[in-house]
Amino acid sequence: MPETSRLTPIAVMILATLREADMHTYELVRLLKERRDDRLVPLQKGTIYHTVARLERDGLLAEVGVDRHGNRPERTTYTLRDAGRRAVEEWVRAELPQIDRQSDFRVALSEAHNLERDEVVALLDQRRAMLEASIGEHRVGLEEAAARDTPEQFLVEVQRQAALLAAELAWQDSLRARLADRTLPWGVAEIPEHIKNKHRVSRETFA
Template sequence: MPTTSPRLTPLAVMVLALLREDDMHPYEMVRVLKRRRDDRMVSITNGTLYHTVGRLHEQQLVVEVGVDREGNRPERTTYSLTEAGRGAVVDWVRTQLPQNTHPDRFRVALAEAHNLDRTEVISLLTQRRDALTADLDTHLAGLGSAADRGVPDQFLVEVDRQRHLIQTDLAWTENLLTRLADPAFAWGVTEDTPPDPLGLHS
Protein backbone atom coordinates (compact mmCIF):
# COMPACT_ATOMS: atom_id res chain seq x y z
CA MET A 1 0.00 0.00 0.00
CA PRO A 2 1.28 3.51 -0.78
CA THR A 3 2.47 5.29 2.37
CA THR A 4 1.72 8.81 1.11
CA SER A 5 -1.09 10.34 -0.89
CA PRO A 6 -0.26 10.01 -4.60
CA ARG A 7 0.02 13.07 -6.79
CA LEU A 8 -2.50 12.55 -9.55
CA THR A 9 -3.09 14.29 -12.86
CA PRO A 10 -6.68 14.93 -14.01
CA LEU A 11 -6.26 12.13 -16.57
CA ALA A 12 -5.13 9.73 -13.84
CA VAL A 13 -8.23 10.54 -11.82
CA MET A 14 -10.43 9.90 -14.85
CA VAL A 15 -8.76 6.52 -15.38
CA LEU A 16 -9.25 5.54 -11.74
CA ALA A 17 -12.87 6.69 -11.84
CA LEU A 18 -13.43 4.65 -15.00
CA LEU A 19 -12.10 1.54 -13.28
CA ARG A 20 -14.65 2.06 -10.51
CA GLU A 21 -17.19 0.99 -13.14
CA ASP A 22 -15.42 -2.10 -14.46
CA ASP A 23 -12.04 -3.70 -15.15
CA MET A 24 -10.59 -2.55 -18.48
CA HIS A 25 -7.49 -2.58 -20.63
CA PRO A 26 -5.96 0.75 -21.73
CA TYR A 27 -7.24 0.50 -25.31
CA GLU A 28 -10.80 0.23 -24.01
CA MET A 29 -10.20 3.10 -21.59
CA VAL A 30 -9.22 5.38 -24.48
CA ARG A 31 -12.25 4.29 -26.48
CA VAL A 32 -14.71 4.87 -23.63
CA LEU A 33 -13.22 8.20 -22.55
CA LYS A 34 -13.29 9.55 -26.09
CA ARG A 35 -16.79 8.22 -26.73
CA ARG A 36 -17.94 10.06 -23.63
CA ARG A 37 -16.16 13.15 -24.96
CA ASP A 38 -14.01 13.36 -21.84
CA ASP A 39 -11.28 14.65 -24.14
CA ARG A 40 -13.11 17.98 -23.79
CA MET A 41 -11.52 18.23 -20.35
CA VAL A 42 -8.09 16.65 -20.81
CA SER A 43 -5.94 15.61 -23.74
CA ILE A 44 -6.28 11.86 -24.29
CA THR A 45 -3.90 9.96 -26.56
CA ASN A 46 -2.84 6.34 -26.55
CA GLY A 47 0.64 7.36 -25.40
CA THR A 48 -0.48 9.53 -22.48
CA LEU A 49 -3.09 6.99 -21.40
CA TYR A 50 -0.65 4.05 -21.37
CA HIS A 51 1.92 6.16 -19.52
CA THR A 52 -0.70 7.18 -16.98
CA VAL A 53 -1.79 3.59 -16.39
CA GLY A 54 1.84 2.60 -15.93
CA ARG A 55 2.30 5.28 -13.28
CA LEU A 56 -0.88 4.21 -11.50
CA HIS A 57 0.39 0.63 -11.49
CA GLU A 58 3.69 1.76 -9.96
CA GLN A 59 1.74 3.64 -7.29
CA GLN A 60 -0.26 0.47 -6.53
CA LEU A 61 -3.52 2.22 -7.39
CA VAL A 62 -4.34 -0.30 -10.12
CA VAL A 63 -3.43 -3.96 -10.48
CA GLU A 64 -3.14 -6.30 -13.46
CA VAL A 65 -5.89 -8.92 -13.49
CA GLY A 66 -5.48 -10.56 -16.88
CA VAL A 67 -3.94 -10.57 -20.33
CA ASP A 68 -5.75 -11.41 -23.55
CA ARG A 69 -4.97 -11.43 -27.25
CA GLU A 70 -7.29 -11.16 -30.25
CA GLY A 71 -5.93 -12.57 -33.48
CA ASN A 72 -2.65 -10.97 -34.44
CA ARG A 73 -3.16 -7.97 -32.20
CA PRO A 74 -0.70 -7.27 -29.35
CA GLU A 75 -1.52 -8.60 -25.92
CA ARG A 76 -3.80 -6.39 -23.86
CA THR A 77 -3.43 -6.20 -20.11
CA THR A 78 -6.63 -5.68 -18.12
CA TYR A 79 -6.43 -3.58 -14.97
CA SER A 80 -8.57 -3.41 -11.86
CA LEU A 81 -8.84 -0.71 -9.20
CA THR A 82 -7.24 -1.35 -5.81
CA GLU A 83 -8.74 -0.07 -2.57
CA ALA A 84 -5.99 2.56 -2.50
CA GLY A 85 -7.00 3.63 -6.00
CA ARG A 86 -10.65 3.86 -5.00
CA GLY A 87 -9.73 6.07 -2.06
CA ALA A 88 -7.41 8.21 -4.20
CA VAL A 89 -10.31 9.25 -6.45
CA VAL A 90 -12.38 10.38 -3.48
CA ASP A 91 -9.47 12.22 -1.85
CA TRP A 92 -8.62 14.07 -5.08
CA VAL A 93 -12.21 15.15 -5.66
CA ARG A 94 -12.47 16.33 -2.06
CA THR A 95 -9.37 18.46 -2.54
CA GLN A 96 -10.23 19.96 -5.92
CA LEU A 97 -14.00 20.47 -5.74
CA PRO A 98 -13.92 23.52 -3.43
CA GLN A 99 -11.13 25.21 -5.40
CA ASN A 100 -11.67 28.07 -7.85
CA THR A 101 -8.08 28.53 -9.04
CA HIS A 102 -7.62 25.58 -11.43
CA PRO A 103 -10.57 25.38 -13.86
CA ASP A 104 -9.23 22.26 -15.61
CA ARG A 105 -9.00 20.32 -12.36
CA PHE A 106 -12.37 21.57 -11.19
CA ARG A 107 -14.07 20.27 -14.33
CA VAL A 108 -12.74 16.77 -13.69
CA ALA A 109 -13.59 16.99 -9.98
CA LEU A 110 -17.12 18.04 -10.87
CA ALA A 111 -17.44 15.21 -13.38
CA GLU A 112 -16.46 12.76 -10.63
CA ALA A 113 -18.30 14.47 -7.76
CA HIS A 114 -20.96 11.74 -7.82
CA ASN A 115 -18.37 9.54 -6.08
CA LEU A 116 -19.01 11.57 -2.90
CA ASP A 117 -22.24 11.69 -0.96
CA ARG A 118 -24.64 14.56 -1.50
CA THR A 119 -24.04 16.25 1.86
CA GLU A 120 -20.30 16.40 1.37
CA VAL A 121 -20.64 17.74 -2.17
CA ILE A 122 -22.94 20.50 -0.94
CA SER A 123 -20.41 21.42 1.74
CA LEU A 124 -17.47 21.48 -0.70
CA LEU A 125 -19.36 23.49 -3.33
CA THR A 126 -20.49 25.92 -0.65
CA GLN A 127 -16.82 26.52 0.13
CA ARG A 128 -16.21 27.16 -3.54
CA ARG A 129 -19.18 29.51 -3.75
CA ASP A 130 -17.75 31.53 -0.86
CA ALA A 131 -14.35 31.68 -2.56
CA LEU A 132 -15.97 32.84 -5.79
CA THR A 133 -17.88 35.52 -3.89
CA ALA A 134 -14.67 36.82 -2.33
CA ASP A 135 -12.95 36.74 -5.73
CA LEU A 136 -15.82 38.68 -7.29
CA ASP A 137 -15.64 41.30 -4.55
CA THR A 138 -11.92 41.71 -5.24
CA HIS A 139 -12.51 42.20 -8.96
CA LEU A 140 -15.33 44.68 -8.40
CA ALA A 141 -13.21 46.67 -5.97
CA GLY A 142 -10.33 46.69 -8.42
CA LEU A 143 -12.51 47.87 -11.29
CA GLY A 144 -14.05 50.54 -9.09
CA SER A 145 -10.64 51.78 -8.00
CA ALA A 146 -9.42 51.84 -11.60
CA ALA A 147 -12.47 53.87 -12.64
CA ASP A 148 -11.85 56.37 -9.84
CA ARG A 149 -8.28 56.78 -11.04
CA GLY A 150 -9.39 57.29 -14.63
CA VAL A 151 -7.73 54.16 -15.99
CA PRO A 152 -8.80 53.78 -19.66
CA ASP A 153 -11.10 50.83 -20.37
CA GLN A 154 -8.64 49.38 -22.87
CA PHE A 155 -6.41 48.33 -19.95
CA LEU A 156 -9.26 46.68 -18.07
CA VAL A 157 -10.85 44.41 -20.68
CA GLU A 158 -9.25 41.24 -19.27
CA VAL A 159 -10.25 42.09 -15.70
CA ASP A 160 -13.79 42.87 -16.85
CA ARG A 161 -14.00 39.57 -18.72
CA GLN A 162 -12.86 37.71 -15.60
CA ARG A 163 -15.53 39.50 -13.58
CA HIS A 164 -18.21 38.26 -15.97
CA LEU A 165 -16.81 34.71 -15.85
CA ILE A 166 -16.84 34.72 -12.05
CA GLN A 167 -20.39 36.07 -11.95
CA THR A 168 -21.56 33.35 -14.35
CA ASP A 169 -19.73 30.64 -12.40
CA LEU A 170 -21.17 31.93 -9.14
CA ALA A 171 -24.73 31.93 -10.50
CA TRP A 172 -24.28 28.40 -11.86
CA THR A 173 -22.88 27.18 -8.55
CA GLU A 174 -25.79 28.68 -6.61
CA ASN A 175 -28.20 26.94 -8.97
CA LEU A 176 -26.47 23.58 -8.55
CA LEU A 177 -26.53 23.93 -4.76
CA THR A 178 -30.27 24.54 -4.95
CA ARG A 179 -30.75 21.45 -7.09
CA LEU A 180 -28.61 19.31 -4.79
CA ALA A 181 -30.66 20.42 -1.78
CA ASP A 182 -33.76 18.94 -3.42
CA PRO A 183 -34.11 15.22 -2.51
CA ALA A 184 -35.81 14.68 -5.87
CA PHE A 185 -32.49 15.42 -7.59
CA ALA A 186 -30.95 11.95 -7.88
CA TRP A 187 -27.37 11.71 -6.67
CA GLY A 188 -24.71 9.05 -6.30
CA VAL A 189 -24.73 5.37 -7.11
CA THR A 190 -27.66 3.33 -5.80
CA GLU A 191 -28.98 -0.16 -6.39
CA ASP A 192 -31.08 1.26 -9.22
CA THR A 193 -28.10 2.84 -10.98
CA PRO A 194 -26.96 0.77 -13.98
CA PRO A 195 -23.27 -0.31 -13.87
CA ASP A 196 -22.71 1.61 -17.10
CA PRO A 197 -25.01 4.66 -16.72
CA LEU A 198 -24.21 6.06 -20.17
CA GLY A 199 -24.70 2.71 -21.89
CA LEU A 200 -21.27 2.70 -23.50
CA HIS A 201 -20.40 -0.95 -22.98
CA SER A 202 -23.39 -2.28 -24.87
Template sequence: MKSSRDQLTPMGVMVLALLREGDMHPYEMVRLMRGRRDDRLLTITNGTLYHTVARLQRAELIAEVGVEREGNRPERTTYTLTRSGAENLVGWLRRELTSIDRPSDFRIALAEAHNLERDDAMQSLRIRRAALADACAQLSDGLRDAREKSVPEQVLVEFERQEVLLDAELRWLDSLLSRLEAAAFPWGPHAFENTDRYLAQRKAAQQ
Protein backbone atom coordinates (compact mmCIF):
# COMPACT_ATOMS: atom_id res chain seq x y z
CA MET A 1 0.00 0.00 0.00
CA LYS A 2 1.21 3.51 -0.74
CA SER A 3 2.37 5.76 2.06
CA SER A 4 -0.05 8.27 3.58
CA ARG A 5 1.87 11.08 1.90
CA ASP A 6 1.10 9.55 -1.50
CA GLN A 7 -2.53 8.90 -0.61
CA LEU A 8 -3.46 12.09 1.15
CA THR A 9 -4.06 15.47 -0.41
CA PRO A 10 -5.09 18.44 1.75
CA MET A 11 -8.70 17.73 0.76
CA GLY A 12 -8.22 14.10 1.74
CA VAL A 13 -6.98 15.15 5.18
CA MET A 14 -10.04 17.36 5.60
CA VAL A 15 -12.36 14.49 4.68
CA LEU A 16 -10.70 12.08 7.12
CA ALA A 17 -10.89 14.70 9.86
CA LEU A 18 -14.58 15.24 9.21
CA LEU A 19 -15.29 11.52 9.38
CA ARG A 20 -13.47 11.36 12.68
CA GLU A 21 -16.35 13.46 13.99
CA GLY A 22 -18.82 10.83 12.80
CA ASP A 23 -20.21 9.08 9.74
CA MET A 24 -21.46 11.45 7.05
CA HIS A 25 -22.19 11.80 3.36
CA PRO A 26 -20.26 14.07 0.96
CA TYR A 27 -23.03 16.67 0.83
CA GLU A 28 -22.72 17.18 4.57
CA MET A 29 -18.94 17.33 4.25
CA VAL A 30 -19.14 20.14 1.70
CA ARG A 31 -21.60 22.12 3.80
CA LEU A 32 -19.51 21.76 6.93
CA MET A 33 -16.29 22.77 5.19
CA ARG A 34 -17.92 25.85 3.69
CA GLY A 35 -19.64 26.72 6.94
CA ARG A 36 -16.34 26.52 8.77
CA ARG A 37 -14.64 28.67 6.12
CA ASP A 38 -12.23 25.95 5.10
CA ASP A 39 -12.25 27.62 1.68
CA ARG A 40 -9.62 29.93 3.22
CA LEU A 41 -7.25 26.98 3.11
CA LEU A 42 -8.11 25.16 -0.10
CA THR A 43 -10.48 25.30 -3.05
CA ILE A 44 -13.67 23.40 -2.31
CA THR A 45 -15.71 22.07 -5.22
CA ASN A 46 -18.21 19.23 -5.31
CA GLY A 47 -16.20 17.51 -8.04
CA THR A 48 -12.95 17.62 -6.12
CA LEU A 49 -14.57 16.36 -2.95
CA TYR A 50 -16.35 13.44 -4.61
CA HIS A 51 -13.14 12.50 -6.43
CA THR A 52 -11.27 12.62 -3.12
CA VAL A 53 -13.88 10.46 -1.40
CA ALA A 54 -13.57 7.87 -4.18
CA ARG A 55 -9.77 7.80 -3.85
CA LEU A 56 -9.94 7.43 -0.08
CA GLN A 57 -12.42 4.57 -0.42
CA ARG A 58 -10.19 2.76 -2.91
CA ALA A 59 -7.29 3.17 -0.49
CA GLU A 60 -9.48 1.68 2.26
CA LEU A 61 -9.08 4.78 4.41
CA ILE A 62 -12.86 5.23 4.46
CA ALA A 63 -15.70 2.77 3.88
CA GLU A 64 -19.30 2.97 2.72
CA VAL A 65 -21.81 2.25 5.49
CA GLY A 66 -25.16 3.02 3.88
CA VAL A 67 -27.20 4.73 1.19
CA GLU A 68 -30.28 6.81 1.92
CA ARG A 69 -32.80 8.74 -0.11
CA GLU A 70 -35.42 11.20 1.10
CA GLY A 71 -38.22 12.43 -1.16
CA ASN A 72 -36.96 13.82 -4.44
CA ARG A 73 -33.40 14.18 -3.21
CA PRO A 74 -30.69 12.13 -4.92
CA GLU A 75 -29.25 9.16 -3.09
CA ARG A 76 -26.67 9.99 -0.46
CA THR A 77 -23.94 7.52 0.39
CA THR A 78 -22.68 7.68 3.97
CA TYR A 79 -19.04 6.93 4.77
CA THR A 80 -17.14 6.02 7.90
CA LEU A 81 -13.50 6.37 8.87
CA THR A 82 -11.56 3.11 8.94
CA ARG A 83 -8.82 2.30 11.41
CA SER A 84 -6.27 2.75 8.63
CA GLY A 85 -7.80 6.13 7.80
CA ALA A 86 -7.51 7.30 11.40
CA GLU A 87 -3.89 6.15 11.58
CA ASN A 88 -3.02 7.88 8.31
CA LEU A 89 -4.69 11.09 9.45
CA VAL A 90 -2.71 11.16 12.68
CA GLY A 91 0.53 10.32 10.87
CA TRP A 92 0.02 13.07 8.29
CA LEU A 93 -0.76 15.65 10.97
CA ARG A 94 2.31 14.76 13.00
CA ARG A 95 4.55 14.99 9.95
CA GLU A 96 3.21 18.25 8.58
CA LEU A 97 3.10 19.99 11.96
CA THR A 98 6.82 19.35 12.32
CA SER A 99 7.78 20.27 8.74
CA ILE A 100 8.79 23.88 8.04
CA ASP A 101 9.20 23.65 4.26
CA ARG A 102 5.55 23.16 3.18
CA PRO A 103 3.63 26.17 4.54
CA SER A 104 0.36 25.41 2.73
CA ASP A 105 0.23 21.87 4.14
CA PHE A 106 1.12 23.22 7.58
CA ARG A 107 -1.97 25.45 7.52
CA ILE A 108 -4.13 22.39 6.89
CA ALA A 109 -2.32 20.47 9.62
CA LEU A 110 -2.75 23.31 12.09
CA ALA A 111 -6.45 23.62 11.28
CA GLU A 112 -6.87 19.91 12.01
CA ALA A 113 -4.31 19.63 14.81
CA HIS A 114 -7.12 19.18 17.35
CA ASN A 115 -7.42 15.64 15.96
CA LEU A 116 -4.27 14.88 17.93
CA GLU A 117 -4.34 14.43 21.66
CA ARG A 118 -2.86 17.32 23.63
CA ASP A 119 0.53 15.73 24.41
CA ASP A 120 0.87 14.49 20.83
CA ALA A 121 0.16 17.95 19.38
CA MET A 122 2.56 19.61 21.80
CA GLN A 123 5.35 17.19 20.96
CA SER A 124 4.94 17.86 17.22
CA LEU A 125 4.83 21.63 17.74
CA ARG A 126 7.95 21.55 19.91
CA ILE A 127 9.79 19.73 17.14
CA ARG A 128 8.59 22.41 14.75
CA ARG A 129 9.74 25.15 17.11
CA ALA A 130 13.24 23.70 17.28
CA ALA A 131 13.45 23.56 13.47
CA LEU A 132 12.15 27.13 13.16
CA ALA A 133 14.62 28.40 15.74
CA ASP A 134 17.48 26.76 13.87
CA ALA A 135 16.30 28.23 10.54
CA CYS A 136 15.96 31.67 12.10
CA ALA A 137 19.46 31.52 13.61
CA GLN A 138 20.95 30.45 10.29
CA LEU A 139 19.17 33.26 8.47
CA SER A 140 20.33 35.84 11.03
CA ASP A 141 23.90 34.59 10.74
CA GLY A 142 23.67 34.77 6.95
CA LEU A 143 22.38 38.35 7.03
CA ARG A 144 25.10 39.42 9.43
CA ASP A 145 27.76 37.80 7.25
CA ALA A 146 26.33 39.43 4.12
CA ARG A 147 26.43 42.88 5.71
CA GLU A 148 29.97 42.37 6.92
CA LYS A 149 30.85 41.64 3.29
CA SER A 150 29.06 44.83 2.21
CA VAL A 151 26.35 43.04 0.23
CA PRO A 152 23.94 45.78 -0.97
CA GLU A 153 20.94 46.14 1.33
CA GLN A 154 18.57 46.24 -1.62
CA VAL A 155 19.22 42.58 -2.35
CA LEU A 156 18.70 41.58 1.26
CA VAL A 157 15.15 42.84 1.77
CA GLU A 158 13.57 39.44 1.13
CA PHE A 159 15.91 37.84 3.66
CA GLU A 160 14.96 40.55 6.18
CA ARG A 161 11.29 39.82 5.66
CA GLN A 162 11.83 36.10 6.18
CA GLU A 163 13.74 36.76 9.38
CA VAL A 164 10.86 38.88 10.73
CA LEU A 165 8.29 36.22 9.77
CA LEU A 166 10.27 33.44 11.42
CA ASP A 167 10.67 35.48 14.59
CA ALA A 168 6.94 36.25 14.64
CA GLU A 169 6.02 32.58 14.18
CA LEU A 170 8.35 31.56 17.00
CA ARG A 171 6.68 34.04 19.36
CA TRP A 172 3.22 32.85 18.29
CA LEU A 173 4.24 29.22 18.69
CA ASP A 174 5.54 29.87 22.20
CA SER A 175 2.19 31.43 23.06
CA LEU A 176 0.26 28.47 21.65
CA LEU A 177 2.41 25.97 23.55
CA SER A 178 1.82 27.90 26.76
CA ARG A 179 -1.93 27.71 26.19
CA LEU A 180 -1.74 23.99 25.44
CA GLU A 181 0.10 23.44 28.70
CA ALA A 182 -2.89 24.87 30.56
CA ALA A 183 -5.54 22.27 31.27
CA ALA A 184 -8.20 24.99 31.03
CA PHE A 185 -7.57 25.28 27.28
CA PRO A 186 -9.96 22.77 25.62
CA TRP A 187 -8.15 20.44 23.25
CA GLY A 188 -8.48 17.11 21.51
CA PRO A 189 -10.66 15.37 18.93
CA HIS A 190 -13.71 15.32 21.20
CA ALA A 191 -13.31 18.64 23.01
CA PHE A 192 -16.22 20.42 21.33
CA GLU A 193 -18.55 17.66 20.18
CA ASN A 194 -21.25 18.25 22.78
CA THR A 195 -21.50 22.03 22.52
CA ASP A 196 -24.79 23.54 21.33
CA ARG A 197 -23.02 25.35 18.49
CA TYR A 198 -21.37 22.20 17.21
CA LEU A 199 -24.55 20.12 17.37
CA ALA A 200 -26.54 22.85 15.58
CA GLN A 201 -23.89 23.08 12.86
CA ARG A 202 -23.96 19.34 12.25
CA LYS A 203 -27.77 19.28 12.13
CA ALA A 204 -27.89 22.16 9.63
CA ALA A 205 -25.31 20.49 7.38
CA GLN A 206 -27.32 17.27 7.25
CA GLN A 207 -30.45 18.91 5.86
Protein backbone atom coordinates (compact mmCIF):
# COMPACT_ATOMS: atom_id res chain seq x y z
CA MET A 1 0.00 0.00 0.00
CA PRO A 2 1.36 3.48 -0.86
CA GLU A 3 2.08 6.04 1.81
CA THR A 4 -1.07 7.96 2.71
CA SER A 5 0.78 11.25 2.29
CA ARG A 6 1.23 10.45 -1.40
CA LEU A 7 -2.50 10.31 -2.08
CA THR A 8 -3.76 13.26 -4.08
CA PRO A 9 -6.90 15.13 -3.00
CA ILE A 10 -8.83 13.77 -6.01
CA ALA A 11 -7.76 10.23 -5.06
CA VAL A 12 -9.09 10.77 -1.55
CA MET A 13 -12.41 12.05 -2.90
CA ILE A 14 -12.76 9.07 -5.24
CA LEU A 15 -12.07 6.59 -2.45
CA ALA A 16 -14.41 8.40 -0.08
CA THR A 17 -17.22 8.39 -2.65
CA LEU A 18 -16.83 4.64 -3.11
CA ARG A 19 -17.48 4.22 0.62
CA GLU A 20 -21.11 5.01 -0.20
CA ALA A 21 -21.58 2.33 -2.85
CA ASP A 22 -19.87 0.43 -5.64
CA MET A 23 -20.03 2.42 -8.87
CA HIS A 24 -18.43 2.87 -12.26
CA THR A 25 -16.18 5.77 -13.17
CA TYR A 26 -18.85 7.60 -15.15
CA GLU A 27 -21.07 7.63 -12.07
CA LEU A 28 -18.15 8.80 -9.92
CA VAL A 29 -17.62 11.79 -12.21
CA ARG A 30 -21.34 12.60 -12.29
CA LEU A 31 -21.74 12.39 -8.52
CA LEU A 32 -18.66 14.49 -7.76
CA LYS A 33 -19.85 17.19 -10.16
CA GLU A 34 -23.40 17.04 -8.80
CA ARG A 35 -21.99 17.79 -5.36
CA ARG A 36 -19.94 20.67 -6.79
CA ASP A 37 -16.69 19.07 -5.69
CA ASP A 38 -15.09 20.79 -8.66
CA ARG A 39 -14.85 23.76 -6.28
CA LEU A 40 -12.18 21.80 -4.42
CA VAL A 41 -10.26 19.97 -7.14
CA PRO A 42 -10.34 19.97 -10.96
CA LEU A 43 -12.66 17.19 -12.14
CA GLN A 44 -11.25 16.34 -15.54
CA LYS A 45 -12.40 12.96 -16.83
CA GLY A 46 -8.92 11.95 -17.97
CA THR A 47 -7.45 12.66 -14.55
CA ILE A 48 -10.21 10.75 -12.78
CA TYR A 49 -9.88 7.68 -15.03
CA HIS A 50 -6.10 7.72 -14.60
CA THR A 51 -6.45 8.07 -10.82
CA VAL A 52 -8.93 5.18 -10.62
CA ALA A 53 -6.50 2.97 -12.55
CA ARG A 54 -3.66 3.93 -10.19
CA LEU A 55 -5.76 3.29 -7.09
CA GLU A 56 -6.69 -0.15 -8.43
CA ARG A 57 -3.03 -0.90 -9.13
CA ASP A 58 -2.15 0.19 -5.58
CA GLY A 59 -4.74 -2.14 -4.10
CA LEU A 60 -7.03 0.55 -2.68
CA LEU A 61 -10.03 -0.30 -4.84
CA ALA A 62 -11.00 -3.30 -6.94
CA GLU A 63 -13.00 -4.12 -10.06
CA VAL A 64 -16.21 -6.00 -9.31
CA GLY A 65 -17.82 -6.23 -12.74
CA VAL A 66 -18.21 -4.92 -16.27
CA ASP A 67 -21.60 -4.15 -17.78
CA ARG A 68 -23.04 -2.75 -20.98
CA HIS A 69 -26.49 -1.23 -21.53
CA GLY A 70 -27.72 -0.87 -25.09
CA ASN A 71 -25.28 0.95 -27.31
CA ARG A 72 -23.40 2.47 -24.40
CA PRO A 73 -19.72 1.55 -23.98
CA GLU A 74 -18.74 -1.00 -21.36
CA ARG A 75 -18.50 0.36 -17.84
CA THR A 76 -16.34 -1.13 -15.12
CA THR A 77 -17.75 -1.04 -11.60
CA TYR A 78 -15.35 -0.57 -8.69
CA THR A 79 -15.56 -1.27 -4.98
CA LEU A 80 -13.56 0.15 -2.10
CA ARG A 81 -11.12 -2.21 -0.41
CA ASP A 82 -10.32 -2.11 3.30
CA ALA A 83 -6.93 -0.58 2.49
CA GLY A 84 -8.69 2.23 0.63
CA ARG A 85 -11.01 2.88 3.54
CA ARG A 86 -8.06 3.13 5.92
CA ALA A 87 -6.20 5.39 3.48
CA VAL A 88 -9.08 7.89 3.44
CA GLU A 89 -9.26 7.96 7.22
CA GLU A 90 -5.50 8.37 7.62
CA TRP A 91 -5.32 11.18 5.05
CA VAL A 92 -8.20 13.12 6.63
CA ARG A 93 -6.70 12.53 10.07
CA ALA A 94 -3.39 14.02 8.91
CA GLU A 95 -4.77 17.03 7.01
CA LEU A 96 -7.74 18.17 9.09
CA PRO A 97 -5.66 19.83 11.86
CA GLN A 98 -3.42 21.73 9.43
CA ILE A 99 -3.63 25.48 8.74
CA ASP A 100 -0.88 25.89 6.14
CA ARG A 101 -2.34 23.78 3.30
CA GLN A 102 -5.72 25.32 2.68
CA SER A 103 -6.59 23.35 -0.45
CA ASP A 104 -5.90 20.03 1.28
CA PHE A 105 -7.72 21.19 4.41
CA ARG A 106 -10.86 21.94 2.40
CA VAL A 107 -10.86 18.41 0.99
CA ALA A 108 -10.19 16.96 4.45
CA LEU A 109 -13.08 18.99 5.86
CA SER A 110 -15.40 17.83 3.08
CA GLU A 111 -14.49 14.21 3.90
CA ALA A 112 -14.30 14.59 7.69
CA HIS A 113 -17.58 12.68 8.03
CA ASN A 114 -15.54 9.55 7.31
CA LEU A 115 -14.16 9.84 10.86
CA GLU A 116 -16.03 9.40 14.11
CA ARG A 117 -17.57 12.52 15.61
CA ASP A 118 -15.37 12.56 18.73
CA GLU A 119 -12.19 12.20 16.71
CA VAL A 120 -13.15 15.13 14.48
CA VAL A 121 -13.76 17.25 17.59
CA ALA A 122 -10.29 16.35 18.88
CA LEU A 123 -8.66 17.16 15.54
CA LEU A 124 -10.44 20.51 15.39
CA ASP A 125 -9.14 21.26 18.87
CA GLN A 126 -5.60 20.68 17.57
CA ARG A 127 -6.28 23.01 14.67
CA ARG A 128 -7.73 25.62 17.00
CA ALA A 129 -4.45 25.82 18.90
CA MET A 130 -2.57 26.46 15.66
CA LEU A 131 -5.08 29.08 14.52
CA GLU A 132 -4.79 30.90 17.85
CA ALA A 133 -0.99 30.84 17.59
CA SER A 134 -1.10 32.27 14.06
CA ILE A 135 -3.58 34.97 15.09
CA GLY A 136 -1.25 35.90 17.94
CA GLU A 137 1.73 36.12 15.60
CA HIS A 138 -0.18 38.44 13.27
CA ARG A 139 -1.28 40.61 16.20
CA VAL A 140 2.27 40.95 17.50
CA GLY A 141 3.55 41.72 14.02
CA LEU A 142 1.00 44.49 13.55
CA GLU A 143 1.78 45.96 16.98
CA GLU A 144 5.51 45.95 16.26
CA ALA A 145 4.92 47.55 12.86
CA ALA A 146 2.81 50.27 14.48
CA ALA A 147 5.55 50.89 17.05
CA ARG A 148 7.99 51.45 14.18
CA ASP A 149 5.55 53.94 12.62
CA THR A 150 5.13 51.72 9.56
CA PRO A 151 2.53 53.37 7.31
CA GLU A 152 -0.72 51.44 7.56
CA GLN A 153 -1.04 51.24 3.78
CA PHE A 154 1.81 48.70 3.87
CA LEU A 155 -0.03 46.54 6.39
CA VAL A 156 -3.48 46.11 4.88
CA GLU A 157 -2.75 42.59 3.60
CA VAL A 158 -1.54 41.52 7.05
CA GLN A 159 -4.68 43.06 8.57
CA ARG A 160 -6.80 41.13 6.09
CA GLN A 161 -5.09 37.84 6.92
CA ALA A 162 -5.52 38.43 10.65
CA ALA A 163 -9.23 39.14 10.12
CA LEU A 164 -9.65 35.99 7.98
CA LEU A 165 -7.95 33.84 10.62
CA ALA A 166 -10.21 35.26 13.34
CA ALA A 167 -13.31 34.64 11.22
CA GLU A 168 -12.20 31.07 10.48
CA LEU A 169 -11.62 30.41 14.16
CA ALA A 170 -15.12 31.67 15.00
CA TRP A 171 -16.65 29.46 12.30
CA GLN A 172 -14.66 26.43 13.43
CA ASP A 173 -15.72 26.95 17.05
CA SER A 174 -19.34 26.96 15.88
CA LEU A 175 -18.83 23.71 13.96
CA ARG A 176 -17.11 22.09 16.93
CA ALA A 177 -19.96 23.08 19.24
CA ARG A 178 -22.55 21.51 16.93
CA LEU A 179 -20.52 18.33 16.71
CA ALA A 180 -19.98 18.17 20.46
CA ASP A 181 -23.63 18.73 21.39
CA ARG A 182 -24.74 16.37 18.59
CA THR A 183 -27.05 18.88 16.91
CA LEU A 184 -25.19 18.23 13.64
CA PRO A 185 -26.00 14.77 12.22
CA TRP A 186 -22.72 12.98 11.50
CA GLY A 187 -21.73 9.88 9.55
CA VAL A 188 -23.64 7.64 7.18
CA ALA A 189 -25.69 6.14 10.01
CA GLU A 190 -27.26 9.55 10.73
CA ILE A 191 -28.25 10.36 7.15
CA PRO A 192 -32.08 10.21 6.91
CA GLU A 193 -33.31 7.14 5.05
CA HIS A 194 -35.27 9.15 2.48
CA ILE A 195 -32.04 10.95 1.51
CA LYS A 196 -30.23 7.62 1.12
CA ASN A 197 -33.08 6.35 -1.05
CA LYS A 198 -32.94 9.49 -3.20
CA HIS A 199 -29.27 8.92 -3.97
CA ARG A 200 -29.90 5.22 -4.55
CA VAL A 201 -32.52 6.05 -7.19
CA SER A 202 -30.15 8.58 -8.75
CA ARG A 203 -27.45 5.94 -9.10
CA GLU A 204 -29.89 3.47 -10.65
CA THR A 205 -30.98 6.07 -13.19
CA PHE A 206 -27.44 6.34 -14.50
CA ALA A 207 -26.60 2.63 -14.28
